[in-house]
Amino acid sequence: MTSARKSPIWHPFTQHALHGEMTRIVRGEGAYLYTADDRRIIDAIASWWVVTHGHCHPHIVRAIQDQAEQLNQIIFAGHTHDPAEQVAAQLVKLAPPGLDYVFFSDSGSTSVEVALKMALGYWHNIGATRTQIIVMENSYHGDTVGTMSVGARGVFNKAYEPLLFDVASIPFPAPGYEQTTLDALEAACRKESAAAFIVEPLILGAGGMLMYPAWVLKEMKRICEASNVLFIADEVMTGWGRTGTLFACEQAEVSPDIACYSKGLTGGSLPLAVTLCRAEIYDAHYSSDRSRTFFHSSSYTANPVACAAARANLELWQHGAGERVASVAAMQERLIAPFRIDARFENVRRTGTITALDLKASDAGYLAGIGPKLQAFFQRRNLLLRPLGNTIYVMPPYCVTEADLVEIYDGIRCAADALA
Numbered sequence: 001m002t003s004a005r006k007s008p009i010w011h012p013f014t015q016h017a018l019h020g021e022m023t024r025i026v027r028g029e030g031a032y033l034y035t036a037d038d039r040r041i042i043d044a045i046a047s048w049w050v051v052t053h054g055h056c057h058p059h060i061v062r063a064i065q066d067q068a069e070q071l072n073q074i075i076f077a078g079h080t081h082d083p084a085e086q087v088a089a090q091l092v093k094l095a096p097p098g099l100d101y102v103f104f105s106d107s108g109s110t111s112v113e114v115a116l117k118m119a120l121g122y123w124h125n126i127g128a129t130r131t132q133i134i135v136m137e138n139s140y141h142g143d144t145v146g147t148m149s150v151g152a153r154g155v156f157n158k159a160y161e162p163l164l165f166d167v168a169s170i171p172f173p174a175p176g177y178e179q180t181t182l183d184a185l186e187a188a189c190r191k192e193s194a195a196a197f198i199v200e201p202l203i204l205g206a207g208g209m210l211m212y213p214a215w216v217l218k219e220m221k222r223i224c225e226a227s228n229v230l231f232i233a234d235e236v237m238t239g240w241g242r243t244g245t246l247f248a249c250e251q252a253e254v255s256p257d258i259a260c261y262s263k264g265l266t267g268g269s270l271p272l273a274v275t276l277c278r279a280e281i282y283d284a285h286y287s288s289d290r291s292r293t294f295f296h297s298s299s300y301t302a303n304p305v306a307c308a309a310a311r312a313n314l315e316l317w318q319h320g321a322g323e324r325v326a327s328v329a330a331m332q333e334r335l336i337a338p339f340r341i342d343a344r345f346e347n348v349r350r351t352g353t354i355t356a357l358d359l360k361a362s363d364a365g366y367l368a369g370i371g372p373k374l375q376a377f378f379q380r381r382n383l384l385l386r387p388l389g390n391t392i393y394v395m396p397p398y399c400v401t402e403a404d405l406v407e408i409y410d411g412i413r414c415a416a417d418a419l420a
């Protein structure tokens with residue numbers, strides 16, 4: 001098959017041979033996106049889960065403008081600046097206790113790569129031979145080689161399989177099978193080579209919006225601690241209020257050894273990520289011996305404009321964002337209730353501001369089948385929803401109104417009418 005496309009752009013996670021014209025967006029405001037042909041689209045997934053306070057939030061836009069006029073880039077090795085210092089200090093206060101050091105990077109994937117390197121660097125620098133990473137099946141941590149290695153294996157990474165490193169895998173704690181998961185974790189942690197366990201707390205996102213209870217997360221942390229295995233919380237999706245609290249780990253009173261935050265860190269305005277760690281991990285890299293340096297950087301590490309956007313985001317959290325989260329969670333609970341008794345759906349679920357439901361379909365495939373049909377249906381209704389196969393989920397910006405949510409759930413109901 002040869003291509004004859006007008007645009008030279010290669011889009012992410014897109015099969016161009018099957019995809020029609022891209023929707024051209026010219027403007028965003030609050031929960032809405034506006035197309036070149038003047039359609040208003042409700043952004044029901046906060047543009048890949050990042051736009052927490054809504055598009056072009058004036059407070060964040062102003063912070064970006066001001067910083068761009070002051071200092072817009074500086075090599076971060078050997079230099080520092082106020083926006084980064086202030087964001088780091090604030091994050092240490094807000095994150096679970098014990099996460100005392102902050103490493104900046106620029107995407108969720110890089111924050112996870114950094115976490116894995118920190119964990120391996122820690123064991124290496126203290127002279128231990130622990131290299132095995134323990135993961136949970138169905139997880140998603142990014143698309144770089146390292147993050148693919150710790151994520152679900154399948155059609156998405158078949159071509160790269162020879163490059164992916166071996167991991168120990170434990171099953172997802174499905175209802176009734178929590179103890180099986182915990183036993184598997186305990187067994188994996190007992191291996192001498194066990195270095196770290198990485199997990200998406202409370203909900204596996206891209207792996208199907210699969211939710212599990214806080215007590216399981218708490219037990220997982222206890223098990224890791226008992227075997228001295230580092231606990232890495234990938235809060236790239238769950239951070240910034242998504243599960244109802246600022247960070248998901250709070251609900252299980254879990255203090256990870258390493259935590260990754262991105263997506264909503266800048267309120268979805270600019271790319272930025274952080275990896276926080278405990279002092280022991282930092283200290284293992286703190287030495288008069290230069291070979292123990294944490295050898296990781298990127299050109300834009302802690303970009304001042306992105307950090308200013310993150311600082312503005314943190315200010316919004318001090319001024320009412322938490323209340324918006326509670327209100328969106330309550331509206332979502334009300335609106336999803338009728339789906340619990342609609343026979344065309346199953347596994348209707350919610351954590352915080354995220355809802356998910358599975359449309360019963362004979363072809364639940366992600367790459368073919370109901371998934372792309374649902375997406376096209378929602379597109380025609382001016383709803384930005386991107387189902388994972390037959391799993392439809394709603395993860396809106398916190399400025400979404402009840403009327404917007406009603407429109408979103410009406411759209412989902414109509415999709416079932418048309419396609420189930």
Ligand code: PMP
Nearest residue numbers: 107108109140141142205236237
């Ligand atoms: N970890 C999790 C849990 C995620 O959901 C994602 C993105 N969906 C990532 C990591 C990767 O983040 P990014 O796309 O910003 O690289």
